[in-house]
Amino acid sequence: GENVEQHPSTLSVQEGDSAVIKCTYSDSASNYFPWYKQELGKGPQLIIDIRSNVGEKKDQRIAVTLNKTAKHFSLHITETQPEDSAVYFCAVLNTGGFKTIFGAGTRLFVKA
Amino acid sequence: GAVVSQHPSRVICKSGTSVKIECRSLDFQATTMFWYRQFPKQSLMLMATSNEGSKATYEQGVEKDKFLINHASLTLSTLTVTSAHPEDSSFYICSAATGGAGYGYTFGSGTRLTVV
Numbered sequence: 001g002e003n004v005e006q007h008p009s010t011l012s013v014q015e016g017d018s019a020v021i022k023c024t025y026s027d028s029a030s031n032y033f034p035w036y037k038q039e040l041g042k043g044p045q046l047i048i049d050i051r052s053n054v055g056e057k058k059d060q061r062i063a064v065t066l067n068k069t070a071k072h073f074s075l076h077i078t079e080t081q082p083e084d085s086a087v088y089f090c091a092v093l094n095t096g097g098f099k100t101i102f103g104a105g106t107r108l109f110v111k112a
Numbered sequence: 113g114a115v116v117s118q119h120p121s122r123v124i125c126k127s128g129t130s131v132k133i134e135c136r137s138l139d140f141q142a143t144t145m146f147w148y149r150q151f152p153k154q155s156l157m158l159m160a161t162s163n164e165g166s167k168a169t170y171e172q173g174v175e176k177d178k179f180l181i182n183h184a185s186l187t188l189s190t191l192t193v194t195s196a197h198p199e200d201s202s203f204y205i206c207s208a209a210t211g212g213a214g215y216g217y218t219f220g221s222g223t224r225l226t227v228v
Contacts, residue, residue: 034217043118043205043219044156089155100146100207100217102155 002027004092006103014111019080021106023090024072032093033066034100035075037086044089048075080110114140116208118220125196125227133191133223135206141186142208147179150203150222162189196227 003026013019023033031052036044050057050064050073057064061080066073077084090103115138125131135145143164148156160176162168162183170176178200180192189208193200207219 036219041222041224043116043207043222045219046217099158099161101158104155105153107153 002030002092002101004090004101004103006090006106008106009104010107010109012109012111013080015080015082017080019075019077019084019108019110021075021088021090021108022072023074023092023103024070025092025101026071027092028068028071030092033064033073034091034093035062035064036089036091036102038089038105039086047088077108080108082110082112084108085110114208114218116142116206116218116220118206118223120223121221122224123226125225127197127227128195130192130194131196131225133193133204133206133225135189135191135208135220137187137208137218140208142189143186144209145183145189146207146209146217147181147189147191148205148207150205152203156205159191193225196225198227201225201227 006023034049035047037047038044048062048064050066061078063076087105087107089105091100117136119134145162147159149159150156158171159174160168160170160181162181164183164186168181183189203222205222207217209217
């Protein structure tokens with residue numbers, strides 16, 4: 001089955017710096033790659049996603065890049081703010097059904 | 113945008129009792145809903161997939177008799193933890209998808225279950 005690896009597990013940056021989180025996956029048939037932000041005690045919220053026919057997508061300070069050949073994708077947050085502090089999960093859609101396979105998560109700390 | 117309402121947000125129950133968690137899609141019809149369990153500082157673990165009008169599909173290792181899932185309508189799925197024990201204490205989260213390719217999942221806000 002699909003295996004998703006996410007790095008780093010913890011990331012601490014200074015306010016205003018950029019943060020990059022990377023994920024790799026194993027199933028070359030996967031074709032949907034969302035990123036979720038989860039704040040303490042809450043459910044995950046979709047922040048950006050990318051489909052396999054696109055190499056990059058940007059939404060204000062957030063961008064995602066996808067390399068299907070290498071089977072990895074990354075989340076880029078620029079000009080980080082303290083409210084960006086949360087746990088971020090990458091995910092991959094299992095094209096054999098509707099299952100979403102999650103990475104282990106990255107705890108991002110943005111220091112003011 | 114799509115909203116999934118999950119209730120209750122927190123529940124404390126005694127060992128041996130059952131607890132029901134509701135997941136509602138408020139402004140769309142969800143043919144498929146998913147139930148996840150999340151332990152502290154860990155990722156989401158898929159427990160089961162429920163499809164409206166049919167039996168849920170459980171992931172390996174998840175006891176279907178303990179975690180009863182009902183998806184009786186296109187807007188409501190429920191998870192009942194039967195004969196709860198302290199080890200069932202966890203954060204339970206539902207998500208919903210519309211029909212089709214499975215894009216566009218929306219998550220509920222989660223339920224913190226504590227069994228004492």
